[in-house]
Amino acid sequence: MSEAPAYTPPKVWTWDKGNGGAFANINRPVAGPTHEKELPVGRHPLQLYSLATPNGVKVGVMLEELLAAGHKGAEYDAWLIRINEGDQFGSGFVGVNPNSKIPALMDRSGKEPVRVFESGAILLYLAEKFGAFLPKDHVARTEALSWLFWQMGSAPFLGGGFGHFFAYAPIKIEYAINRYAMEVKRQFDVLDRRLGEVEYLAGKEYSIADMAVWPWYGAVIKGEAYGAAEFLQVSEYKNLVRWTDQIGARPAVKRGRMVNRAMGPLEEQLHERHDASDFETKTQDKLQKKE
Numbered sequence: 001m002s003e004a005p006a007y008t009p010p011k012v013w014t015w016d017k018g019n020g021g022a023f024a025n026i027n028r029p030v031a032g033p034t035h036e037k038e039l040p041v042g043r044h045p046l047q048l049y050s051l052a053t054p055n056g057v058k059v060g061v062m063l064e065e066l067l068a069a070g071h072k073g074a075e076y077d078a079w080l081i082r083i084n085e086g087d088q089f090g091s092g093f094v095g096v097n098p099n100s101k102i103p104a105l106m107d108r109s110g111k112e113p114v115r116v117f118e119s120g121a122i123l124l125y126l127a128e129k130f131g132a133f134l135p136k137d138h139v140a141r142t143e144a145l146s147w148l149f150w151q152m153g154s155a156p157f158l159g160g161g162f163g164h165f166f167a168y169a170p171i172k173i174e175y176a177i178n179r180y181a182m183e184v185k186r187q188f189d190v191l192d193r194r195l196g197e198v199e200y201l202a203g204k205e206y207s208i209a210d211m212a213v214w215p216w217y218g219a220v221i222k223g224e225a226y227g228a229a230e231f232l233q234v235s236e237y238k239n240l241v242r243w244t245d246q247i248g249a250r251p252a253v254k255r256g257r258m259v260n261r262a263m264g265p266l267e268e269q270l271h272e273r274h275d276a277s278d279f280e281t282k283t284q285d286k287l288q289k290k291e
C-alpha cells in the first residue's frame with residue numbers, strides 16, 4: 001500500500017476515470033441515464049428495485065416485517081439492480097430514482113403508480129401507508145423520526161467516510177482514517193448511550209428507526225462490514241451489541257436481509273423475491289447445487 005502522494009489541487013477539477021478506488025468504474029460526475037432500459041414489473045402491488053447493501057436491506061426488512069405482521073397489501077416483487085454493472089443508470093431506473101441509487105420503490109396499488117426513492121422516504125412511506133412500525137403517539141413518533149433522520153445524516157460518515165478510507169481507497173491516508181474513526185466511534189457511543197436507556201431507538205416500540213440503523217451499524221458491530229470490528233473495538237459498546245443481536249434474531253430481519261442479496265454465502269442469497277416461498281425453495285436449490 002503506497003503513501004498518500006503530495007497533492008496540490010489544480011484551478012479546475014477534471015474527471016479522472018481510473019482513480020483506482022473500489023467503485024471508480026461506477027462513479028460519474030454527472031446524473032441521468034446512460035442507456036435505455038425498461039424495468040421489469042411483477043404481479044404484486046409493490047415493486048422493489050434494489051440490492052442488499054445496508055441501504056437496500058432496510059426496505060427488504062420493512063416489507064418482510066409488514067408481511068409478518070399480517071399486512072397482505074405489502075406483497076412485493078424484488079428485482080435485482082447490479083450497481084457494479086451500471087443497472088442504476090438505465091432509463092427505467094432513473095425514472096424511479098433520478099439519483100440513480102438503490103433502493104427504489106414503485107407502488108402500483110393505486111390509480112397512478114407512485115415512485116419513492118431514498119431509503120428513509122421509502123420506510124416512512126410504507127410505515128404511513130400501513131400504519132405500522134411508527135409509533136402513533138406524537139412524542140414517540142417524533143423520537144422515531146429523529147433517529148431515522150439521524151441515520152440518514154450519520155451513515156455517510158460511516159460508509160462514505162470511514163469505510164471508504166479504511167477498506168476501499170487505493171491508498172491508506174492516516175489523516176482521513178483518523179478523522180472518520182473518531183466520528184464513527186462517537187456515533188457508536190451515541191447509539192450505545194441511547195440503547196442503555198431504552199430497548200429500541202424510538203423507546204418501547206420497534207420501529208423504522210431500528211430498521212434504518214441496524215443494517216449499517218449492526219454490520220460493523222458484527223464484523224461484517226469493512227473488517228473493522230477490532231480496529232474500532234466494537235465490543236466496548238455493550239448496549240449496541242445487545243440491540244444488534246436482538247434485531248438480527250427477528251425472523252423477518254433474517255428474511256429481509258436476504259432479499260436482492262447477490263454476495264456472500266450462497267444460502268443467504270435471494271437475487272429476486274416474488275413469493276414468500278422463494279426463501280425456502282431458492283435457498284434449497286442453491287444448497288443442493290453446492291453439494
Ligand SMILES: N[C@@H](CCC(=O)N[C@@H](CS)C(=O)NCC(=O)O)C(=O)O
Pocket residue numbers: 026027053054055056083088100101102103117118119120
Ligand atoms: N441516501 C440514499 C443512499 C443510497 C445509496 O447510496 N445507494 C448505493 C448503494 S448502498 C448505490 O446505489 N450506489 C450506486 C451508485 O452510487 O452508483 C438512501 O438512503 O437511499
